[in-house]
Amino acid sequence: MQAPPLDLPDELGPFYRLAQHRPRCLGVQNRLLPLSELQTDPKGEMLVFGEENQGGFFWSLLWTLDGPEADPTIWFREYDEPPIAEQEPLSGFLIQFSLYEASVGAEYVALCDQVTEQQLDRLTEGLLPVPLRPFCAAFPTRFYVAPGLVLHVSDQRGDAGFSVWAGATHRAALALLGGTPLKWIRFDG
Structure with missing residues (x-):
């Protein structure tokens, strides 16, 4: 896996800036990966940016050479199963992730x-x-x-x-x- 350049969707920039001052924003049960740990999947098709605490599943978004999509679809992938689209795009996903982590943490x-x-x-x-x-x-x-x-x-x-x-x-x-x-x-x- 390779480290991608930091051409991220617009919604992730403010979230990572907030996390610089409040690291718990990245999660306490599951986590969104710090910028330094973002990576592509083995095929180089998806940008992996979040993972379950035991490594059982991860969240990613489509990785293209055209640059990030505005408010992209988030893909949930469990083990070696095919990816499944989350129902909310990145903007809604970040709210849900934050609510989930606030409740469990x-x-x-x-x-x-x-x-x-x-x-x-x-x-x-x-x-x-x-x-x-x-x-x-x-x-x-x-x-x-x-x-x-x-x-x-x-x-x-x-x-x-x-x-x-x-x-x-x-x-x-x-x-x-x-x-x-x-x-x-x-x-x-």
Whole structure:
């Protein structure tokens, strides 16, 4: 793999400038690669710019000699599987990535799995849905927010319902979720 020249899509420049002052923007669970680690895939067709924490999947964008596309499609690739397009282009992907990392990297969390649709409806009643299409091709994930709180909901495979993970800046922000009768794996509220 070779290091590409730094002709990046417009959306990545401000994101990397922000990360110079706030390195956590690059991720705490999964990560967006620092500029010095950007690379092309073995075929030289994709610019790999993000990866899962255990190396199981990565995110990339089409690499061309014509220069970067405006707000390009992001490609999710798991192991040796064919790449799958993320539902949001780079601009939406960066918002979703940031929300996901804010929830999993928070000091105060609440998590539960095997949540039914009815329980999920009740749990998200007082939250604002983020108006983007689902994030992450492997486990479609939607986001809900409230002051000091980010909640992400992932579809589980099969009939296992939903997985819910909330991250908060303060334990009091989790109080919005405490009234829903769930068997929490962890609840810091």
